Amino acid sequence: MTEAQEQTPLVRIRDLKIEGRADETWMPIINGVDLDLHRGEVLGLIGESGAGKSTLGLAAMGYTRDGVRISGGSVEFDGIDLLSASAATKRALLGKRIAYVAQSAAASFNPAHRLIDQHVEAPVQHGVMSRSDSVEDGIELYRRLRLPNPEEIGFRYPHQVSGGQLQRAMTAMAMSCRPDLIIFDEPTTALDVTTQIEVLAAIRDIVDQFGTAAIYITHDLAVVAQMADRIKVLLRGDEVEEAETREMLDHPREDYTKSLWAVREFRRPQKPDAAPGAVPVIEVDKVTAAYGDTTVLRDVSFKIHEGRTVAVVGESGSGKSTAARCITGLLPPARGKVLLDGEELPPDYRKRSKMQLRQVQMIYQMADTALNPRKSIAEIIGRPVEFYMGLRGREKRRRVDELLDQIELPGDEFRHRLPSELSGGQKQRVGIARALAAEPRFIICDEVTSALDQLVAEGILKLLARLQDELHLSYMFITHDLATVRSIADWVVVMKEGRVVEQGPKDEMFRPPHHAYTDLLLSSVPEMDPDWLTNLLAERGVDNIGDAAADKMQ
Amino acid sequence: MTWWMWILAALAALLAGGWLFRFVAQKITGNRPYFRDMPFAVAFGYVLAASALALAVWYYFQPVMTEAGTPDAGVTFFRWALHGFVIFALAAWLFRLAGRHVGTGGSRKLFRDMSLTAAFGVLVILLYAFTAIFAAWLAPYGQEAVFDQVNALPGGDAANGGNPDHLLGTDQIGRDLLSRLIYGAQNTVGIAFATTCIAFLLGGSLGFLAATLQGWFDNILSRAVDVLMAIPSLIFALLLMTIASAWAGSQQWLLTVYMVFIIAVIDSTRVFRLARAVGMNIVVMDYIEAAKLRGEGLGYLIFREILPNATAPLLAEFGLRFCFVFLTIAALSFLGVGIQPPLADWGTMVRDLAQFINFAAFSPLTAALPIMAAGAIALLTVAVNFVVDWMLQRSSGLKE
Structure with a gap:
């Protein structure tokens, strides 16, 4: 490679402007962003949802989604102008020299074909290698990405492989032609922490080994800190700042970047334990529950006292949400009972009285599906007011305004809007108001912040904390995000495969020693330190992190 | 070669x-x-x-007359079709233009993102509705009035066997064809509309109920529907109509009522399936769970939570179903078991006038008679489908 080649960047984006079509007009998505990416370099793109990260990542491939157009600027890949290149030129580049790893591997693999058949498609189509060579190479890549049984995993169908393994298989597929550039679009966002850490380690390793340049898109700062050499922060289509990773973490220049950094610092002091002998608001007593023949909860017991927050943590499939379904009565437990204020609740919600139903409310993860899209905000919040309190007409309207006030949304502006006219955070607030409208004593919060951006999520957590203090509510907080636990919980329950492996006050749970699984969960949460992953790997070895370690514990 | x-x-x-x-x-x-x-x-x-x-x-641009001096039916009909096409396209365009400049803000916005085909569909449906509602004022004579001159040819030219009083001529027992064509809109379209409404009431409510309750209720209903759907619908309808005509005896109007219910029940099976499928997708939403946990009753769940979210696909299906019902009625009438005389009906008119098609080689205008009734059916079917396409596109948010 000559000197000159080394200095020209692999990807060169200048003053890129992108517009999207919405409601008969073109709205700007990206307003003039520059980007340089050298060979072998990893650039992290971060920002809230709607910042234009994915759009920019796709534009680096010379591609736009339907209804989106590039209205100005230039995109050059290795000296080739991608915006004016012919379809044939682009076809020869994409897949061969530029590859893309999508957020949801499960949705991106064709479920009708084996992994290896999809893996070999690009090399064979582009004439990089023959089919049999490519199969062998695929197995080698699977081995390097530390997939279990690399010899035979490629011959399975996507549904026979777990999410984290699929994400790694997709990375292997992107690597199949040894591209110069890979674009990772939130590859670990949908994964559990223990799975995420394995995928991160694998991706970082393989990008290093082949000297591939990469654009890593994510909204998780701690993740990007592990992966990227440089970080670029985007806000609503504008570049906020760009710097080397360490420089960016230690000395953020712009206020917006600083606010992103500060989000993780919201802490609420742990409340003192409830008085001995106090009757808990909700008591789950040795509950065992099953879907059909599959037992998903085994002897689960915990108590939730007035004004306290109990965080239930664990990976997906650990039974957190099932415990909530038992409390609400959607899934009557096979054995054991649920007590409200010391009185046993009927197991099936249909047998519960209106008063009992009122006391237990729920806030959902996906505010999109939790609010009826055809009803106005006032109708959504007003229904429980009318249903439980029997208020009508002017009194009902006053109560709805009061509730809107409590969730910090001005009533005049929001009363008649539909859910689709709200942002994600505002929708979640309406979900909270609907729960509050029933004037409950106990609210189940099912991953309420995991679909939200960090800044918005923090606002929701603060709101929930304030409401708890004002109304003496008890919360059951289901989450897999330990940062959330640290900021809001009083008591932590750790679940694994339907059992409670450990529980205790928050301050104790975040201090060793504790159960090996709790330890694993805690240590798998990425930290803002760019050396965190390296240190952890050095300390524990690749086989002792994430799912590999969890599997050994059985 | x-x-x-x-x-x-x-x-x-x-x-x-x-x-x-x-x-x-x-x-x-x-x-x-x-x-x-x-x-x-x-x-x-x-x-x-x-x-x-x-x-x-x-x-x-081929000559209308062949060298032998007889009219060339192919060219004549092609010209008529093309003229009709251009006129309707122009009318639709003008209609849309008018809609974009007259009316409230909401209706103007509606017209702005309307395709030309949709505008055509809306225009035709409005014209049909107008004709059906005001048939009694529009038609020159009553649908049952019988005149002296039978089989008067269309065109109103006495020299060619026509009658200036009857623009489209008269049928074999001397009834004015133009009047019957106009009244046909009232009978055929009105009965089809009523039938479709009953089918939706029946199929829609049972489908939502099955989706909400699930379990054995859903199973029994779904299997019953499967059985009904296993029998070819037109043959099934014919079979039931034969039984019904025995029940109705000499009460001809009763037979029409029976027909409405028979077709409604047969068609409600399709509606049931759609409503159940759409309902199933909505029932798993968290807001339904929230409503259930609130302790809401079945009626509230179905009519206040599920129905508002299912209107778009149901409305689209309503348009399609309406076409099928309409065609079934026309088919039954054509076979003689549908709408009974003296009520005018397009299906019956096609059957009665069918033999005129043989005159195409001598008098294209005469041959056009059965085509007019058939064309009235086809035009409405096409129009409704255009509108349904448009509504589907709007509800699914598809962009070109």
Whole structure:
């Protein structure tokens, strides 16, 4: 490679402007962003949802989604102008020299074909290698990405492989032609922490080994800190700042970047334990529950006292949400009972009285599906007011305004809007108001912040904390995000495969020693330190992190 | 050369033309991205469409009279069809233009994102509705009035066997055809509309109920529907109509009522399936769970939570179902078991006038009579489908 080649960047984006079509007009998505990416370099793109990260990542491939157009600027890949290149030129580049790893591997693999058949498609189509060579190479890549049984995993169908393994298989597929550039679009966002850490380690390793340049898109700062050499922060289509990773973490220049950094610092002091002998608001007593023949909860017991927050943590499939379904009565437990204020609740919600139903409310993860899209905000919040309190007409309207006030949304502006006219955070607030409208004593919060951006999520957590203090509510907080636990919980329950492996006050749970699984969960949460992953790997070895370690514990 | 060699030669010419078209366009425009990245199939499509258009124009300008002095029915009908097409397209365009400038803000916005086909559909449906509602004022005579002159030819020209009092002529027992065509809108469309409404009431509510309750209720209903759907619907309808005509005896109007219910029940099976499928998708939403946990009753769940979210697909299905019901009624009437005389009905008119089609070679105007009733059916079907397409596109948020 000559000197000159080394200095020209692999990807060169200048003053890129992108517009999207919405409601008969073109709205700007990206307003003039520059980007340089050298060979072998990893650039992290971060920002809230709607910042234009994915759009920019796709534009680096010379591609736009339907209804989106590039209205100005230039995109050059290795000296080739991608915006004016012919379809044939682009076809020869994409897949061969530029590859893309999508957020949801499960949705991106064709479920009708084996992994290896999809893996070999690009090399064979582009004439990089023959089919049999490519199969062998695929197995080698699977081995390097530390997939279990690399010899035979490629011959399975996507549904026979777990999410984290699929994400790694997709990375292997992107690597199949040894591209110069890979674009990772939130590859670990949908994964559990223990799975995420394995995928991160694998991706970082393989990008290093082949000297591939990469654009890593994510909204998780701690993740990007592990992966990227440089970080670029985007806000609503504008570049906020760009710097080397360490420089960016230690000395953020712009206020917006600083606010992103500060989000993780919201802490609420742990409340003192409830008085001995106090009757808990909700008591789950040795509950065992099953879907059909599959037992998903085994002897689960915990108590939730007035004004306290109990965080239930664990990976997906650990039974957190099932415990909530038992409390609400959607899934009557096979054995054991649920007590409200010391009185046993009927197991099936249909047998519960209106008063009992009122006391237990729920806030959902996906505010999109939790609010009826055809009803106005006032109708959504007003229904429980009318249903439980029997208020009508002017009194009902006053109560709805009061509730809107409590969730910090001005009533005049929001009363008649539909859910689709709200942002994600505002929708979640309406979900909270609907729960509050029933004037409950106990609210189940099912991953309420995991679909939200960090800044918005923090606002929701603060709101929930304030409401708890004002109304003496008890919360059951289901989450897999330990940062959330640290900021809001009083008591932590750790679940694994339907059992409670450990529980205790928050301050104790975040201090060793504790159960090996709790330890694993805690240590798998990425930290803002760019050396965190390296240190952890050095300390524990690749086989002792994430799912590999969890599997050994059985 | 045999006919298939002609076809092969034409195909080869078209393929070559497509390649040539793309090549020339690339050269002329200096490799504009649109032509540079144009797939061959698209270029072929352009050439095929251009050839078809040229053929149509050539055919349009053929003489109406053959050399032997007889009218050329093919050219005549093609000209009429083309005139009709142009007139309707113009009317639809003007209608949309008017809609964009008159009316409230909401209706103007509606017209702005309306395609021309949708505007055509809306216009035709409005015209039909107008005709059906005001049939008694629009029609020159009553649908049952019998006149002295039977089989008067259309055109109103006495020299050609017509009658200026009866523009479209009279049928074999002397009833004015124009009046019957207008009254047919009232009977056929009105009965079809009522039937579709009953089918939706029945199928929709049972489908939502099955989706909400699930379990054995859903199972029994779904299997019952499967059994009903296993029998070919037209044959099933004919079978039931035969039984019904025995029950109705001499009460002809009773037979029509029976027919409405028979078709409604048969068609409600399709509605049931759709409502159940749509309902199933809505029932799993968290807001339904929230409503259940609130302790809401079944009625609230179905009518306040599920129904508002299912209106778009149901409305689209309503349009399609309406067409099918309409065609079924026309078919039954054509077979003689549908709408009973003296009520005017398009299906019956097609049957009664069918033999006039044989006169096409001598008098295209006479042959057009059965086509007019059939065309009335076809036009409404096409119009409704255009509107349904448009509504589907709006509800699914598809963009071109």
